[in-house]
Amino acid sequence: MRSLQSKLGSGLVLSLIAVFSLLWLLTSLSVQYLAEQYIASRMRHDAEMLLSTLRLDTTDNMILDESAISPVYKKPFSGHYYLITSKKQVISSRSLWDQQLKPVEIETGEVFQSYQDGPDKQTLLVLNFGFNKQGRSLTVTVAEDLNPVKQDINRFQTRFAIVAIVMLLLLVALQVFILRHSLKRLGNIRGELQALQRGEIDQLSTRDAPTELQPLVSEVNHLLGLMTQQLRRSRDALGDLAHGVKKPLTILQQLANKNGTDITADVKETLANQTTEINRITDRILKRARLAGHQHSGVRFSFSKDLPDLIGTLGLMYKDKTITAQVNVDEHIHALIDREDMLELLGNLLDNAYKWAKQTVRISIKHKSGLSICIEDDGPGADPEKLQLLHKRGVRLDESKQGHGLGLAIAADMVREYKGSLVLGNSEELGGFRVDITLPIAGE
Numbered sequence: 030m031r032s033l034q035s036k037l038g039s040g041l042v043l044s045l046i047a048v049f050s051l052l053w054l055l056t057s058l059s060v061q062y063l064a065e066q067y068i069a070s071r072m073r074h075d076a077e078m079l080l081s082t083l084r085l086d087t088t089d090n091m092i093l094d095e096s097a098i099s100p101v102y103k104k105p106f107s108g109h110y111y112l113i114t115s116k117k118q119v120i121s122s123r124s125l126w127d128q129q130l131k132p133v134e135i136e137t138g139e140v141f142q143s144y145q146d147g148p149d150k151q152t153l154l155v156l157n158f159g160f161n162k163q164g165r166s167l168t169v170t171v172a173e174d175l176n177p178v179k180q181d182i183n184r185f186q187t188r189f190a191i192v193a194i195v196m197l198l199l200l201v202a203l204q205v206f207i208l209r210h211s212l213k214r215l216g217n218i219r220g221e222l223q224a225l226q227r228g229e230i231d232q233l234s235t236r237d238a239p240t241e242l243q244p245l246v247s248e249v250n251h252l253l254g255l256m257t258q259q260l261r262r263s264r265d266a267l268g269d270l271a272h273g274v275k276k277p278l279t280i281l282q283q284l285a286n287k288n289g290t291d292i293t294a295d296v297k298e299t300l301a302n303q304t305t306e307i308n309r310i311t312d313r314i315l316k317r318a319r320l321a322g323h324q325h326s327g328v329r330f331s332f333s334k335d336l337p338d339l340i341g342t343l344g345l346m347y348k349d350k351t352i353t354a355q356v357n358v359d360e361h362i363h364a365l366i367d368r369e370d371m372l373e374l375l376g377n378l379l380d381n382a383y384k385w386a387k388q389t390v391r392i393s394i395k396h397k398s399g400l401s402i403c404i405e406d407d408g409p410g411a412d413p414e415k416l417q418l419l420h421k422r423g424v425r426l427d428e429s430k431q432g433h434g435l436g437l438a439i440a441a442d443m444v445r446e447y448k449g450s451l452v453l454g455n456s457e458e459l460g461g462f463r464v465d466i467t468l469p470i471a472g473e
Contacts, residue, residue: 072171108174115167135159277303330371355391377436382406400468408461
């Protein structure tokens with residue numbers, strides 16, 4: 030697997046190569062264009078000079094004053110040529126010697142630019158000008174060899190390419206240094222992860238983390254918090270289980286150490302009751318595990334999907350009772366609460382409601398100043414004077430039936446962890462037990 034540094038470095042190198050190549054091409058084309066435009070402006074000046082030295086004699090023949098013409102047009106194959114054409118006469122420069130330019134007939138005032146092959150393998154830039162001299166139309170053609178300019182441009186391109194490659198290497202080296210210096214901060218995070226593994230810290234620090242990685246570090250810390258909460262609740266559950274089975278096991282041990290071999294009816298009844306109590310406690314722990322599900326930590330709870338599944342699970346668990354669940358949930362409601370936490374919270378409260386309900390359980394979830402959850406049933410309710418006792422872990426008002434006990438204490442602990450509130454009471458409409466929960470919503 031390629032490292033992040035190699036990916037960034039290779040991407041940067043390819044980008045710089047593309048940019049420098051494009052810059053080299055644009056610069057070369059621009060230099061060539063400017064050079065040709067400069068040459069064309071000089072050729073236009075020479076064409077006007079030729080026109081000024083041209084006159085017509087009495088027989089309407091063109092006569093050119095060669096003394097006013099630059100010597101470069103007199104040296105053979107010098108790379109500077111001219112050609113003056115009219116319907117009756119053609120005048121060419123001595124520099125053409127026995128060669129000729131391709132004449133082009135154009136209207137007066139027009140200019141035509143082209144490229145031609147000249148003498149001695151020259152590449153000529155050719156300009157054709159349409160003039161009118163003393164009422165006579167004529168064409169002045171001026172040509173100049175571009176090979177010297179092209180050679181200069183090629184030398185410039187070579188030098189520019191060398192400078193560009195050197196700059197490219199310097200930029201790559203600088204970027205490698207910057208990348209290594211920047212990625213050292215990732216080494217700090219790696220060190221914190223190792224310290225976290227050794228148990229020296231319980232969260233990652235967001236102070237020195239790069240801005241781009243702060244959301245990742247925050248999410249890791251969030252998952253660590255969820256795992257810590259789940260570990261604490263698991264330990265509490267094990268403590269509850271140990272506390273719950275301790276008494277029945279003690280009684281069973283006392284009966285086992287009792288003198289005599291005969292087992293009376295009272296002893297048999299006690300053994301049966303204590304065995305049933307152990308089964309009840311373990312069954313409750315298993316039910317809580319079934320309600321919590323098997324999703325990974327960090328998955329958000331969905332009221333549109335997870336709540337119906339939870340109610341369906343409770344319906345199967347209490348299929349011997351005919352319970353109608355009245356669900357009233359606001360549309361588009363959402364909460365940034367871990368799925369397992371919400372399943373355990375609602376699962377414990379609804380489990381209590383289903384156990385005590387005669388026919389109806391009502392669930393109302395609204396979005397007010399926070400997430401408001403209300404669960405009611407039509408059971409016998411609870412004595413208002415003893416409601417405060419239900420917050421204590423393991424307390425049940427009816428020892429014959431596993432209702433309002435560990436489940437409420439677990440729910441209260443979970444609500445406290447989310448900095449919410451839990452209020453216990455009796456339902457005015459249904460007459461049974463009522464639980465009101467308010468949880469703050471992130472961002473409000």
